Amino acid sequence: MAVNTRERVRQAAVKLFATKGFHGTGIRDLAQEAELSSASLYHYMGTKEDLLVAIMNESLRRLLDAAEQATAGLTDPVSRLGSLVALHVLAHAIQPDDTRVVDNEVHALTAGARAGVVELRDAYERLWADAIEDGVTAGVFHTGQPSVTRLALVEMCSGVARWYSPSGPLTLDQLASHYAELALRALACERPLDVAALQNCREVVSGVWRVPV
């Protein structure tokens, strides 16, 4: 029960932080969503900010782990970048609330906590930067501004969390391969998608987030 309630509080917080923002969400909103009194809330969490920090760190950690797992052993930059894009898009489509909190509420963190979050984020973006730089070196990607292109692609993929609906016309599979296609094209890559890598992503995703893909 206790573990379950703790998870319910977390999910209530993710939902409300994502839709109303951290500062726009009151302790009483949180309590109502989690079906608890505001006093009981504090049996399962520290301060409101502790809750935000935990959500951000866990979400980012999961994403980073998944990305490392999905690209482990892949030496081909095309496969690596395709995997990173697919994974990022799937994560944002499956967990839109979590990812929107991570992407939009960094400004609500106090300095100490922000440092940890930024560190995780940097490690994650490093994976993208390496894949792109390796591809440029290998001559399969072409871009005059690798860093700018990386920022552009990551942002493009993150946008999925703002609009994707599983009841819409696109399956997760179609979504992921469409974005992977867009990314490879933007990098002027002439090689086709690595379909096996995408399949591998699907398995990593269903393992890490425990959902069928």
Place this chain on the structure above:
Amino acid sequence: MAVNTRERVRQAAVKLFATKGFHGTGIRDLAQEAELSSASLYHYMGTKEDLLVAIMNESLRRLLDAAEQATAGLTDPVSRLGSLVALHVLAHAIQPDDTRVVDNEVHALTAGARAGVVELRDAYERLWADAIEDGVTAGVFHTGQPSVTRLALVEMCSGVARWYSPSGPLTLDQLASHYAELALRALACERPLDVAALQNCREVVSGVWRVPV
């Protein structure tokens, strides 16, 4: 004087709403930034939300006007999309605070005000949708999911507001043409950038936002 002070309040609000969020910004923060007492603030504005609504509507209206102006008379879809991308990127690079408020604080609006903002936003995205659909029909763009591609591209360009610095290595010109290049590539367009259209964008931008480009 009065007009000047009113503008100072507006700029203080844009800065704080962009960095700390609408709900994260207090009336007293606003007053301090604008160098007024919190009481005097109300001589120049209605409620705090009125201020947010005004900022959003003005910013969006300016962007929409600029986009219509930049694409007016252009029949070629490649030129139109190139212009839209360049304009969007320039606006986000020049006015990062304004655009971040528009992009990230919609959730803070109450239903009535939100409707107006969404309407403006829809009209703006319609320009993008038309350019892309026309290009697909004309056979110069290739994408199986025009709507998804549009969302991806807009989001990609909006990200500029999160990181661009005028003191960085890229000029506004380089930034705009790099993004236009990325967009055309993502649409599998084989035609080159319309450099004249980009030049036109520069002029529209310096007119609408009154800055040298």
Place this chain on the structure above:
DNA sequence: TCGACCCTATCGATCGATCGATCGGTCGTC
């Protein structure tokens, strides 16, 4: 020229409401 009158700009003080958080308790259950 002079006061009477007003209007704009400004602020200290303060309003009721709500904020995040804590207290002292009451329940079952083991």
Place this chain on the structure above:
DNA sequence: GACGACCGATCGATCGATCGATAGGGTCGA
């Protein structure tokens, strides 16, 4: 009878907003 789960009541602080007051400058008729 000890403990985990839970809550009504309430804390001090802060929220957005308003109050009455003051100072200064322009516009009058006398």
